[in-house]
Amino acid sequence: MVSPTLALLHTSPVHVPVFEGLRDQDHPGFALRHLVHEDLLARARAEGPDAVADDIQELLEQAVAEGASAVLCTCSTIGAVTEARAAAVGVPVVRVDRPMAAAAVAAGRAVAVVATLESTLGPTRALVEEEAARAGRPVEVTTVLVDGAWERFEAGDGEGHVRLIAEAVDALEGVDSVVLAQASMADAADRATLPVPVIASPRPGLRAAVLRCGVGGKS
Structure with a gap:
């Protein structure tokens, strides 16, 4: 075999x-x-x-x-x-990112999609809404683009990249879960201190x- x-x-x-x-x-x-x-x-x-x-x-x-x-x-x-x-x-x-979106929907109605690339926001938002429809759950999706983080990533500044993402996550209010829209953002899930699930995809x-x-x- x-x-x-x-x-x-x-x-x-x-x-x-x-x-x-x-x-x-x-x-x-x-x-x-x-x-x-x-x-x-x-x-x-x-x-x-x-x-x-x-x-x-x-x-x-x-x-x-x-x-x-x-x-x-x-x-x-x-x-x-x-x-x-x-x-x-x-x-x-x-x-x-599909399992991540499903987990975010299961955590509650208000889902924040955080990304470092604008091109990722639309597809990830649509995916969360699709998973919500599949689960029969209402969802309210907000999107956040972390200015400057992608440039740090491309420059090889991993610490700066993660720090900017974590700061953006910790500034969120009124959300039940946070989706880190790109696999490259995963390290920020452990850095953020927001007391809701911060979910990475890898x-x-x-x-x-x-x-x-x-x-x-x-x-």
């Missing part, structure tokens, strides 16, 4: 060690294959996610041909268009994708 392999579609190489670390903690020995294509995010930001849909399908088809049992898209900006290609490629395609997203491969892991 061939062991399952999960392909991960990234738009930044910084995500590779993050998901490798989570795999080692929660799903030891599980095979991951990383596909890093930074150009997808640049083009999606400039032209819209649909502009890269055909390229994404080619990458998914290649991943399946090379043995992927499922694909996890770790970029929120292109998550919806990637997920929509699942039927065409014949294996599960998971967007990393761990629940990886867990969901591994389960779609038909394999469990530690909770």
Whole structure:
């Protein structure tokens, strides 16, 4: 029997060690294959996610041909268009932020979506509203763009990036949960002190994708 392999579609190489670390903690020995294509995010930001849909399908088809049992898209900006290609490629395609959105909806009506890229706000807000409709729960979504944080991230200033996000989260009022819209924001979940769930996508997203491969892991 061939062991399952999960392909991960990234738009930044910084995500590779993050998901490798989570795999080692929660799903030891599980095979991951990383596909890093930074150009997808640049083009999606400039032209819209649909502009890269055909390229994404080619990458998914290649991943399946090379043995992927499922694909996890770790970029929120292109998550919806990637997920929509699942039927065409014949294996599960998971967007990393869907389990996070479901958890946020379960925590209460008022959900804040915090992002460092404006292109992520719309897709993530739509995802939270979709999960709320699926769960039959009312939801009120507010969005926050953290000015300057993405520039810190691109410059390699991880500490400054996390600090700005955590400060933006802690300034929120009247929310039941907070969604950190991008996988790159995950470290801010532990830094923020707001007394509501501050949810990052990598761990629940990886867990969901591994389960779609038909394999469990530690909770």
